[in-house]
Amino acid sequence: xxxxxxxxxxxxxxxxxxxxxxxxxxxxxxxxxxxxxxxxxxxxxxxxxxxxxxxxxxxxxxxxxxxxxxxxxxxxxxxxxxxxxxxxxxxxxxxxxxxxxxxxxxxxxxxxxxxx
Amino acid sequence: xxxxxxxxxxxxxxxxxxxxxxxxxxxxxxxxxxxxxxxxxxxxxxxxxxxxxxxxxxxxxxxxxxxxxxxxxxxxxxxxxxxxxxxxxxxxxxxxxxxxxxxxxxxxxxxxxxxxxxxxxxxxxxxxxxxxxxxxxxxxxxxxxxxxxxxxxxxxxxxxxxxxxxxxxxxxxxxxx
Numbered sequence: 001x002x003x004x005x006x007x008x009x010x011x012x013x014x015x016x017x018x019x020x021x022x023x024x025x026x027x028x029x030x031x032x033x034x035x036x037x038x039x040x041x042x043x044x045x046x047x048x049x050x051x052x053x054x055x056x057x058x059x060x061x062x063x064x065x066x067x068x069x070x071x072x073x074x075x076x077x078x079x080x081x082x083x084x085x086x087x088x089x090x091x092x093x094x095x096x097x098x099x100x101x102x103x104x105x106x107x108x109x110x111x112x113x114x115x116x
Numbered sequence: 117x118x119x120x121x122x123x124x125x126x127x128x129x130x131x132x133x134x135x136x137x138x139x140x141x142x143x144x145x146x147x148x149x150x151x152x153x154x155x156x157x158x159x160x161x162x163x164x165x166x167x168x169x170x171x172x173x174x175x176x177x178x179x180x181x182x183x184x185x186x187x188x189x190x191x192x193x194x195x196x197x198x199x200x201x202x203x204x205x206x207x208x209x210x211x212x213x214x215x216x217x218x219x220x221x222x223x224x225x226x227x228x229x230x231x232x233x234x235x236x237x238x239x240x241x242x243x244x245x246x247x248x249x250x251x252x253x254x255x256x257x258x259x260x261x262x263x264x265x266x267x268x269x270x271x272x273x274x275x276x277x278x279x280x281x282x283x284x285x286x287x288x289x290x291x292x293x
Contacts, residue, residue, distance in 0.1 A: 008288055009256075015237040016257040021145035025159045029166060033137070036170065 123174070133173050137166060140189055143258045147190055150253045151197050153242065161200065165193040187267035190254060194268060233291075240290035248283035255280055 124132075141162070148161040169176070169189055176188050241249055247269065254260040254268060266276040 008284065008291075011233060011237055012241075012252065012284070012287070013256045015234040016150060016241070016253060018142055018257055019146045019149045019158075021141055021162065022155070022159065025145070025162060026141070028159075029141075029163050032163065033166065033170060036167075 124177070129174055129177070132177070133170060136169070136173075136185055136189070140186055141166075143186060144189055144193055146257045147193050147253055148197070150241070150257055151193070151250065152200070157200065161193055161196055164196050165189060168192050168196070183267075184264065186258075186260065187264045190258070190260075190268040191270070194250065236291050237287070240287045243290055244283060244286060247279060248286060251276065251279050252283050252287070 144165050145158060145162045148158040148165070149155065152158055152161060169192055176185060180188065241252060244252070250269065251265055254265045260268070262273055262276050262280070265280070266273045269276065269279075271279065
C-alpha cells in the first residue's frame with residue numbers, strides 16, 4: 001500500500017506544497033463578505049419599514065434587531081482583521097485596530113438602533 | 117427574542133464563519149490552484165467557494181453534527197471547479213496540459229535549484245484522472261486524512277484509500293517512465 005513508498009510520498013508532499021492566497025484576493029474576498037453582511041442589515045431595515053404597517057408582523061422587529069445587529073458583528077470582525085494586517089505597527093497596530101473595532105461595534109449598534 | 121433550539125444566533129454563526137474562513141482560506145486556495153492550475157481561476161474559485169459557503173453555512177453546521185467543515189468547503193470548491201470546466205466545455209488549457217505556471221511558481225518560491233524531479237511530479241499529477249488528482253491534492257497539499265477526503269469526494273473510506281493508493285502508484289509510473 002502507500003506505506004511502501006515513503007520517499008515518493010515525501011517528494012509528492014514537497015511538490016504539492018500549500019499555496020498562500022495572494023494579498024489582493026484576501027482583500028477582495030473580505031471586502032465582498034463585508035458587503036454581504038452590510039446588505040443583509042440594509043435589507044432588514046427596509047423590510048421593517050414596510051412590515052410595520054401590517055400588525056401581523058409586529059412581533060418580527062425584535063427578531064430583526066438581533067439579526068441586523070449581528071450582521072454588523074460579522075462586518076467588524078472582518079474589518080478588524082483587515083486593519084490588523086494593514087497596520088505597520090506590530091502589536092501597537094493590532095491594539096489600535098482592536099480599539100477601532102470596538103468603536104465600529106458602537107457605531108454599528110447606534111446606526112441599527114438609531115433608525116428605529 | 118427566543119431562538120429556535122436548532123438555530124444559533126446569527127452573531128455566533130457569523131463569528132464561526134469568520135473562524136472557518138481564517139482557518140481554511142489557504143486550504144481552499146491551494147486546492148483551487150492545484151485543481152485549475154491558474155492563479156486567476158483559482159482566485160475566482162476561492163471567492164465563489166466562500167460566498168456559497170456563507171449562504172449555506174447554517175445548514176452545513178446543523179447537518180455536520182460537530183464534524184469538521186473542511187471537507188464540505190472543499191466539496192463546494194470541487195463542484196464549482198467541475199461547473200467551471202463544464203461551462204467552458206473543455207479542459208483547462210494552461211494548467212492541466214501545460215504545467216509551466218505551476219513549475220514556475222515552485223521554482224521561484226520553494227524549490228531548490230536543479231531539482232527538476234519535483235517538476236516531473238507536478239507534470240505527472242496533472243496527467244492523472246480527475247478523481248486521482250483531486251485525492252492527491254487533498255492528501256498532500258491540504259494534509260487531509262482518508263476520512264476527510266472521503267467526505268469531500270462523496271466516497272466511502274475504503275474506496276478513498278484504494279483511490280489514493282492507485283493514484284500514487286500511477287503517478288510513480290508516470291514520473292519514472
